[in-house]
Amino acid sequence: MSKSVLFELGVEELPARFIDDALAQLKAKTVQWMADNRIPYTDIIGYATPRRLAVKITGVEEKQPDIEEEAKGPAKKIALDEEGNWTKAAIGFSKGQGKDVDDIYFKEVKGTEYVHVNKFIEGEATSQLLQNFREVFLALTFPKNMRWGSRDLRYARPIRWMVGLFGDEVIPFSIESVETGKRTFGHRFLGEEIVIEEADRYEDTLVDQYVIASVDKRRTEILNQLKQLESEQGWKLILDEELLDEVTHLVEYPTVFSGSFSKEFLEVPEEALITSMKEHQRYFPVRSVQGDLIPYFVGVRNGDEQYLDVVARGNEKVLKARLKDAQFFYEEDQKGSIDGKLEKLSRMVYQEELGTLADKVQRIIAITGKLSEWLGLDEEQQRKAKRAAEICKFDLVTQMVDEFTELQGVMGEKYAHIFGEDEEVAKAINEHYMPRQANGAVPSTTIGSIVSIADKLDTIVGSVSIGIIPTGSQDPYGLRRQALGILQTLTAHGYSVPVEKLIDLVHQFYFELDLPTRNEKEVRDDLHEFFRVRAAYLMREERMDPDIVEAVLNSGIGIFSTTKEKASLLVEKRFDPTFKHVHEALGRVLNLAEKAESSNIDESLFENEKERKLYEVYLSIHEPFIKEIQEGRPSSALSTLSELAGPIHEFFDTTMVMAEDEKVRHNRLGLLKLIADDVYTFADLNAIEWKQQF
Known part of the structure; x- marks a missing residue:
């Protein structure tokens, strides 16, 4: 006969932001606990209010199912001595299984006989097992914990009561001297102390006491x-x-x-x-x-x-x-002027090692200027972009933003209009904070997007330069979100600027301005890896296969929109049988190119027409390939690269790469390295698990 089980944990008011996660944890840990204890059930229903976390488990059987299983022991040659007597190993094995040597039989496994016994394990009573459910309550984690009184337990809030019922029977256990029972509490002001007579009456009983538990x-x-x-x-x-x-x-x-x-x-x-x-x-x-x-x-x-x-x-x-x-x-x-407010930024510390907000604004202006040039903005647009960068932080000194920090940028746009600023400039002040949350809207205007990228780049490069790098779940400056925002904005606007170029530009500013920074190479490597990981995250969010993501990011992010197109293209090629001869040819090149010491080619060392032809085809496709990559045409680039497949196969069919003559060998490896460098520019094809069907 099955019954319902109810567990309720009564606490002081939980913060609203704790509840969703706590309830999800409670349900997931209950599912796992029931599985670990082999207790059959039908369904698990979770409940939560500010004062309680609860779970009801329906269709719970009164005992675990009995188990009959076969236990495997030592090999026969270990279980029996030379005279055919049981060894200590066999005797110890049988005792450990609750049996004796008379129960042993031999069974062949992969050509070798092993000792076996049949075990019967009787299922335990569910009522006994449920007394250990306290482990689930104690395993719940919260963003912040506290202790109360002289108790040792650290928990989100003090535990005031607990209910534990198997049908209508109490499941006894305690946490910090709080015992389980049938007693619970209704609404703090409208309800009263009540008794839950049985688990299935939980919701209805609480509703009568002005509590909707679901x-x-x-x-x-x-x-x-x-x-x-x-x-x-x-x-x-x-x-x-x-x-x-x-x-x-x-x-x-x-x-x-x-x-x-x-x-x-x-x-x-x-x-x-x-x-x-x-x-x-x-x-x-x-x-x-x-x-x-x-x-x-x-x-x-x-x-x-x-x-x-x-x-x-x-x-x-x-x-x-x-x-x-x-x-x-x-x-x-609205009193005073924008310039007066900007003057106050010089008295507001942005970061102790990186100066004031006024210092940050100067860096944003410089980065905005360089970005405007790279993107080919006309003189008027460059002027507006510079002005937007100059005043993008002025509203941070306003009383409205000081009181309502969520309105930074929003009030900047409002006040900029009031003070007579250009419409595009005013809008950019608001947009440069975008995206404001994960998957939020990116800036819609060119000027807003440029200032947004400049601001976020300065924040990330500055933080990493002085050693502030997100670890685990800790990211107090929101650097991950800001990096994602940069990548999403670059993609949305189709900007053909390599991400590494942007990073290096800002990183160089820090050296030119003599700002505090760690070792130049370490910082550069950390920044590139930080953005690479964020790019990989975004691509996986778009359901791109992890091996293909790693393949296209092998040589860096480059122009992010182009890199994503490369990944999408390779997803298609993964299952395309006509592409097999291409990836096999280029893959063989990548394998051998690792042995090359240089890519210097001496044509006089060519010994046959096939290696000469391969070199000539390489020379004919190299510049068009690079141009197609730079112009964001990965499909054309891959087609161009694929022209090497035939000559590569012919080269390997007729040419011994690892020739005895050292100069010839190095020359051939150098040729393969030239080709490999182009292949890696597109992707590390050997990192992909190819799945063409034949």
Whole structure:
């Protein structure tokens, strides 16, 4: 007979950002624990609120299944002595399996006879095994832990109660003197201490105490209430998914309410109003059907509908104070000038070893200038790009950004318009922070993209130069995200600039400006590898095969969009039988070229027409191949490179590369090295697992 199992861990309020991961861990670790203990079950359901993490396991059998298995021991020649008596090895093996020598039989395995016994392992009672489930709760990890009282356990929050039930029977265990039982607690204010009579009544019992334990049901309830209010009022709510998830994890029994604020605050940029409502108060802002922001907000209360009007008024007072601050900051920030604000950057430390924000801006200006030249911007566009670089950080000294850091760039664009800056320049101030999060939008304008790349390059090169390199999950400066942003922006705009060229440009600035830096070669190598790993990550995210990714990145990233095209092309060629003779020919070249000491060729040392022909074909395709690579035409480049396949096969059929004559041998290896250098420029074809079918 099967039953349901319930485990609930009651804690002080968990931070909302902890809950999704904690619940996922709890479910995954429960699945593994049940498998490790060989306990059959039907399903695992997870629950989480700010005050509890729980899991219900349905269809749990009352005991493990019995096991009959064959145990293999030592070989027969070890198990028996010369007189045919059992040796200590055989006796010890049988005892270790809970048997004696009378149970031994021999069985041949790969031509050798071995000792075997049949074992019967009776399944243990599930109720006994479940007492060890505490291991799962103790294995949960959190971003931050704490200790409470004199206890040794470090955990996200203090543990207040635990429930452990197998059907209606208590599963006894304890953690830090907290014992399991049937006792749990309802809503902190509306509910009371209650008893869960049996595992299957968990959800229903809690609902009666104003707790919706299921995250999905709680989220759906909030969403339904929001949609109903939206329909009743004729509003259009700004339903941010992250905010919806956060609110779901802040409440146990949600009730939606609405409030209003003075129309005068609508004169403040809506980004500031929305940020104040969402980020600071966890409210959903409201738009009219036409899309205009209107003076209302919607919140979610952790409770029922009693005194909802009082709750709304209290929230209105809090929001009014927030919005008055935003209004004051907005008015104050418009005083003075951009130049006056830029002067303050020289008093703001960017990084102790790398100077002030004003110093960083000067580097951004220099990098922007060089990028503008490389990309062929006309004189007017170069002027705008330089101006955008000059003022890209001015809003960091404004009171609005100081209060709402999420608005950096956004307010810069707003204020730039107010101070009369060019439209493209103003937009670039906002865009140079893009992408703001993983897979976020990249800058849409040329000027915005150039300043964005310049800013991020300076941050990455500066950090790596002084030894700040992300390790494991630690990346306090967001260098990985910024590197991804550079690569995504280069690709989106189709900029034909090798990534290594950009890195080396900025790295050189650091030496010219005599900024602190580690060994030049070490820094350069670290930077190239850092970007190579990020490029590989992006390509794998696009489902490109790991071996092909490594193959095309063998000689560096180069022009990233071209490198991605090369990878896509090789994915197709991997299964193309007509390409077999090409990759075999080029692969043989790569193998032998490793033995070459140089690539200097003496034509007088050629001894047959096939090696001479191979050299001539190489000379005829080398420059067109390089040009096609540089111009971002990998398909044409591979076709050009493939012209070598026939001459290579003919060369190997008629020519002994490792000739006895040392000069001839080195000359032939040098020829192969010339070809290999071009092959590696495209990809390391030997790193690819070819899968053509024949």
